[in-house]
Amino acid sequence: MKVDIDLTDPRVQFALALMGRQVGIALDLPQRIESAVLPIYHTLKKNKFEQTGSGVAFQIGSEYFVLSASHVFDDIGINQLCMAVTKGELLCTFGGDRFSSARGKSGTHADDPIDASVFHIQSEVPDEFKRIALTLEDVDLEQSDDVGCVYMAAGFRSKKSNTSGNQANAKRECFPSRELDQEDYLKLGLDRNIHIALAYENQTVIGGRWQTSPRPKGISGGAMIKAKGIPMVPRRGLCFHEETARQLLSGITIAQRRERGGKPGALIAQE
Numbered sequence: 001m002k003v004d005i006d007l008t009d010p011r012v013q014f015a016l017a018l019m020g021r022q023v024g025i026a027l028d029l030p031q032r033i034e035s036a037v038l039p040i041y042h043t044l045k046k047n048k049f050e051q052t053g054s055g056v057a058f059q060i061g062s063e064y065f066v067l068s069a070s071h072v073f074d075d076i077g078i079n080q081l082c083m084a085v086t087k088g089e090l091l092c093t094f095g096g097d098r099f100s101s102a103r104g105k106s107g108t109h110a111d112d113p114i115d116a117s118v119f120h121i122q123s124e125v126p127d128e129f130k131r132i133a134l135t136l137e138d139v140d141l142e143q144s145d146d147v148g149c150v151y152m153a154a155g156f157r158s159k160k161s162n163t164s165g166n167q168a169n170a171k172r173e174c175f176p177s178r179e180l181d182q183e184d185y186l187k188l189g190l191d192r193n194i195h196i197a198l199a200y201e202n203q204t205v206i207g208g209r210w211q212t213s214p215r216p217k218g219i220s221g222g223a224m225i226k227a228k229g230i231p232m233v234p235r236r237g238l239c240f241h242e243e244t245a246r247q248l249l250s251g252i253t254i255a256q257r258r259e260r261g262g263k264p265g266a267l268i269a270q271e
Helices: 008-027 129-130 182-188
Strands: 037-045 048-060 065-071 081-083 093-095 094-101 116-121 151-154 162-164 168-170 172-177 195-199 203-206 207-210 223-231 247-255 264-271
Touching: 008 151, 008 172, 008 223, 037 065, 037 151, 048 081, 048 129, 048 151, 048 162, 048 247, 065 247, 116 151, 151 195, 151 247, 172 195, 182 195, 195 247
Parallel strands: none
Antiparallel strands: 037 048, 037 081, 048 065, 065 116, 081 093, 094 116, 151 172, 151 223, 162 168, 195 264, 203 207, 223 247, 247 264
């Protein structure tokens, strides 16, 4: 528990209310990036499909891709990619070629600092996948965030997903937060040139009380989203335009770090 933060202090309540308002505005934006995040499945035990990660539908020209974290593919290997494109519908299998970052010393992507994969679909692409696929126009190309925008990690938690035969039911979730500052990047040994890290502490305030943050297992490979134009903390003299705000793809989520040993908790994405 954050014993050094008094939730009954009017100043704390004001700050929480202000940030809550900004997060609410960010969550109400058209879900252009969120809608492109899909659950990935694989048969891990007893030949039953289980949700093992998330992926982002992407289009370049007439070609279609799935962006994800490389470690999500470690168990899949050379098998076809299996995803749920529409909630409650039959799982879709995709054939194609995968391009990944190099494995770490462990021989897997568990210790791969980049942990990025692109799956180039070579089989038939469902119309719904084509409809939701992002393009280069949806990518955040800014090198820095002077506004201090609200960010969100979107994906599917394994705990909230289930299958019945070849039919999938999964719930996409969105975890809003702020980007860590440079000092925290250094504490975590992260490179801001290739990573983006959001604060994700062991406990968070829900309904005016400290509660344990949910374990985000399964959102790896999902989208790290910037709510462009929506600052987490509005400040006097800060120039932003809510009327032109929109979601942008800032990165692909690859890891979570728990808060321990004086180091902040974080959700980490590869840019």
